[in-house]
Amino acid sequence: MYEKHVWEPKETIVSALLNVMENGIEDAHKRIDENVEMFPFAEDAVVSTNRVKQALLDVRLLGADVNKTYAIGGLFKNSNSRWRLLVFEYDKETAKLGDLVSEFNVTNYTPSADIEWLKLSTTIYNGTFISEILIDWSKLNDGDVFGTGIKGDVLTFDKKCCIRNQKTVNKTLSPAINSDSSFPNYAYFSGNWEKRNIGEIEVMTTTLPTSGMLLGFYGDKLEGLFYKETNGIKLTVRIDNGEPFEMWINDNNDSTVIAENLEKTEHVVEIYQDPYFGTSMENKHSFYNYKGCLNVKGFVQDTYPLFVSGQNKVFYFYGDSFTAGGGANMAESYATFCGDNLGAQAIRVAQGGAALVERSDRLWVPTLQEFAFNSSVGKRARPQRADMVFINIGTNDTPDAVSNDDYQTTMIEFLKKLKLRHPGCPIILMNDWLKKYTVACQNAASVVENVHFVDVSSWVYEKQPDLHPTLLGHQQIGRILANTIISIKW
Numbered sequence: 307m308y309e310k311h312v313w314e315p316k317e318t319i320v321s322a323l324l325n326v327m328e329n330g331i332e333d334a335h336k337r338i339d340e341n342v343e344m345f346p347f348a349e350d351a352v353v354s355t356n357r358v359k360q361a362l363l364d365v366r367l368l369g370a371d372v373n374k375t376y377a378i379g380g381l382f383k384n385s386n387s388r389w390r391l392l393v394f395e396y397d398k399e400t401a402k403l404g405d406l407v408s409e410f411n412v413t414n415y416t417p418s419a420d421i422e423w424l425k426l427s428t429t430i431y432n433g434t435f436i437s438e439i440l441i442d443w444s445k446l447n448d449g450d451v452f453g454t455g456i457k458g459d460v461l462t463f464d465k466k467c468c469i470r471n472q473k474t475v476n477k478t479l480s481p482a483i484n485s486d487s488s489f490p491n492y493a494y495f496s497g498n499w500e501k502r503n504i505g506e507i508e509v510m511t512t513t514l515p516t517s518g519m520l521l522g523f524y525g526d527k528l529e530g531l532f533y534k535e536t537n538g539i540k541l542t543v544r545i546d547n548g549e550p551f552e553m554w555i556n557d558n559n560d561s562t563v564i565a566e567n568l569e570k571t572e573h574v575v576e577i578y579q580d581p582y583f584g585t586s587m588e589n590k591h592s593f594y595n596y597k598g599c600l601n602v603k604g605f606v607q608d609t610y611p612l613f614v615s616g617q618n619k620v621f622y623f624y625g626d627s628f629t630a631g632g633g634a635n636m637a638e639s640y641a642t643f644c645g646d647n648l649g650a651q652a653i654r655v656a657q658g659g660a661a662l663v664e665r666s667d668r669l670w671v672p673t674l675q676e677f678a679f680n681s682s683v684g685k686r687a688r689p690q691r692a693d694m695v696f697i698n699i700g701t702n703d704t705p706d707a708v709s710n711d712d713y714q715t716t717m718i719e720f721l722k723k724l725k726l727r728h729p730g731c732p733i734i735l736m737n738d739w740l741k742k743y744t745v746a747c748q749n750a751a752s753v754v755e756n757v758h759f760v761d762v763s764s765w766v767y768e769k770q771p772d773l774h775p776t777l778l779g780h781q782q783i784g785r786i787l788a789n790t791i792i793s794i795k796w
Contacts, residue, residue: 627658633774643784700738
């Protein structure tokens, strides 16, 4: 449960909704009535009655094309027993509706509550376009019919509803709970972290590459309190789903300004450490002896743990530089885009250069099992439960050094360990991008229960000269993977 002080500086529609649990639905309605605004509709939308603006509290168009315009073509509440919500493409030049992209169409429907999330079924975009709409049915009357072209309305959505272009985030906050109850409550700690003391100073320390913090705060400035043991601690930061940027923590162990001159409102922040293992045996296990790790004491401002995607589903992605964001950045990889398309928080357990099997010609490179299952003190890491697990590893293994039999045996061992860590969770095993161990992956998936093989051999994506995807390539892979997951017969 959030502490009230988080929301006191500025009341929002979301804070009113969150207060339903404490103050009841009538109080929430009162708060919402006082905050009627255009969002989620575009500023140039034509909405004939405030009832529609009051009824639609939030819209998420996951996988939408930000260059296109989307609109409500029909909104019916119990009109001749029909309950409908239809989302179309909209052509501004011709002022006409285009293709139907998703719909909710039910007869004799009974809402689960006055305020509920509707997940609309998908009709185009190969199943990767997902519409989720938070609606307050009590604001509409029985028999109401609204839509673009009806009563002169043009019910177009704000571009911020497109998940990858979202700048206003105060309507998609979703509380997160750390898997370890002893962890401090100023952030959600994504990946592997350890609570420890450096002298008399208590810190949270990264024990795995691509570990990050997900948090929210109110204000126009964010300052981190970090403890620097070694030189060169670089962070990748993204605020309000904007463009990621890189920065270095303060060398003097004073507060580090992460962002300033922001709009004074609620913000969602992602912070990842840019890891470096080096190219020597001494540096191989740098995260196990804290060398190069990020130590966090907290933040100057009041912060609180959040899921960035606005969802409580958690996907774990195990892999190498592809999964870590190679070719793009630490904050954006195919894993994060896949999570966005499926409405889930993507947690990556990945390291550039990693292989599945230890190679005698690259002993300084940790294997996936080494950094996935060992923390800085040599204990097995205990990440939280997952709704789905993904594996993509093998691009850095070579048939000259790692035979198909060795790869397959090691993969089966790895899968069995993951099933103990994530009990009952489906596992998606993808073959490597050079298609070297496709048969080995197929065989491993066939002998371990609840493991599903996904063949990436024919996937086309924009890539760098070194094979890594560009940012667009990561987006393409994420969408194809999401579409594949939707198509699996579970």
